[in-house]
Amino acid sequence: MSKIRTIVCLILCLSISPTLKAQQTDILRKDVFTLCSDSLEGRKAFSSGGVKAMNYICSELQQADVNIYRQKFKYSNQIGCNVVAVVESDDKELKDEYILIGAHYDHLGIKNKQGKTVIYNGADDNASGTAILMQLARRMQKDRHLLKRSIILVAFDAEEEGLIGSRYFSENPMPISDIHQIKLMINLDMVGWLKDDALKISGIGMIENGKTLFESDKIKINAKRFDHSMFTDSDFSCFAKKQIPSISITTGTKSPYHKPEDDAELIDYQGMNDICNYIYDVVIKASNEPVLKSSGKSATRHKQKSDMVSFGLNASIGSARQNYHFGNVTGRNGYAFDAGLFMQYNKYRFLAFRIGAEIERNLTKRIEGQMMMTNLYIPFSIVLQSPLQESIGLNLIFGGYFANNLCMDMPSEMEKNVSIRPNDIGLTFSVEMRIGSFGFGVSNRYGLLNMNKGSLDRINYSSGTFRIVYYINR
Ligand SMILES: [Zn+2]
Structure with missing residues (x-):
């Protein structure tokens, strides 16, 4: 029965469809x-x-x-x-x-x-x-x-x-x-x-x-x-x-x-x-x-206006050092780790603006011993985002930061030569691979101010860290 119907249908379709078309x-x-x-x-x-x-x-x-x-x-x-x-x-x-x-x-x-x-x-x-x-x-x-x-x-x-x-x-x-x-x-x-x-x-x-x-x-x-x-x-x-x-x-x-x-x-x-x-x-x-x-x-x-703002968490770990431009001591690599959050305004598909807050703990070494610092960072950056595939992309993030020293610990021998300025400003640059809600990459900081109010050395802080990011609403 169904075979006959199919054949009848086929004949009908073949005869009607060219005229319909x-x-x-x-x-x-x-x-x-x-x-x-x-x-x-x-x-x-x-x-x-x-x-x-x-x-x-x-x-x-x-x-x-x-x-x-x-x-x-x-x-x-x-x-x-x-x-x-x-x-x-x-x-x-x-x-x-x-x-x-x-x-x-x-x-x-x-x-x-x-x-x-x-x-x-x-x-x-x-x-x-x-x-x-x-x-x-x-x-x-x-x-x-x-x-x-x-x-x-x-x-x-x-x-x-x-x-x-x-x-x-x-x-x-x-x-x-x-x-x-x-x-x-x-x-x-x-x-x-x-x-x-x-x-x-x-x-x-x-x-x-x-x-x-x-x-x-x-x-x-x-x-x-x-x-x-x-x-x-x-x-x-x-x-x-x-x-x-x-x-x-x-x-x-x-x-x-x-x-x-x-x-x-x-x-x-x-x-x-x-x-x-x-x-x-x-x-x-x-x-x-x-x-x-x-x-x-x-x-x-x-996206609705509210979706244009996204939030994220980030953490990084890596090396930190004080750079000496003149004076009689040299800095050696220590470490730094930080954690924080950020808000990002996605102005265009390729361009976003980001502001964050991070707490960083770092240890730097010099000849007299080692110094520990805890800092608050406020980074503000331009984010160039390039999608490679649907949920994979590359971010170039660059901008500046403001840093405030919250507490510090150094050997008394060092205090003769070093007196740390409480605030710093600097530059940041990161490259980040985005996969779904996560981002992985490297991040660099370079301080522009002389951290040392003390006598001899001019000190600039720098760090290079591996970074992981979690986007809360992307
Ligand atoms: Zn039209």
Whole structure:
């Protein structure tokens, strides 16, 4: 029985699918050409061309029986409008969870170039994403019975003005009450130039099982766990910043990016067709996953402010000495060990600032005997962090320190020649290998002040230690 069914299915698929494919490619082409026609004047946000584009999207979706809302918003005395389409599932348990698909429909409008008016039609950016979004809405509405989680599709306005529409939606996620009912956000921006290349996907590390969810044997994929680049910012950012797993899908910036030449004739419609089918499959799969959960991880630039500050503990052990520049005695190596904590402000992915507090105990030797000191250190450093792999990286840490002597012990014979100044300032330099929550490396200190208020010798302190670090929240 099942064999016969499989064969019948196969014959049906083989006979239907080429026509379906052709149909979908034609629909995508028609939508891109319409959105890029000169009468829409480059779909600039808050312009009459933008309103025309919005009305076209609405009427197309209404014809396909998709439930839509026009979500109007005000921005510096102008009115923008997101088009929100909702495909509700009937599943008792999961229908209140949502998968959001987004694409911005606005572009740059008309500009004056050397006395000529030039229309920026924005075919790849982002009539392509809008067309796939519209087609997905039509197909999801038709295939509602296949859904467990519900689907929201949003054509965002005013992305080019600074992600205005998507930010508004993320603050007012009509028609749902809580933004965190959205379990997955998929953003389409510039998806018209596949041309046999791999489809670029980033952010799959934000969701548990992201790799399995987004893998496919039907289309070439280049999947990254996180989107770190500030140059590929788009509507997913506002959602990623709310720690909602947010996936960026694009064919890259191969098209004439933000140029008037970005036209509908150059688009790869076969590629768009394949992308549309791929996202359809992923969304149906995600909609039916028993659990769709955030991994709790995100790109540094999407971390909340509180995550930008990390704390750590450190300890080191090594050698210490007093350096004599003139005088009649020489210093010999002793030892030093210290322990402390630090706070680090991760300003960028590659650059952080660190301040700490450490207690150091050191022993240094000179001809008259040995001296023990306990010091408080306040190091402040610049941290250059380079990720080598997901959880492995290299840190270069350099900066300065302030030291205060807490107590000291020296033989009375030494006291004739040495009288220690209570404070020192100096330079630090460390190299550290980061593996997960730990860091291992070497650290050097070099004191700049003469420690000796006493008679003959000029003394500078230095130490070189092996260091271990534990990051409490990384
Ligand atoms: Zn764009």
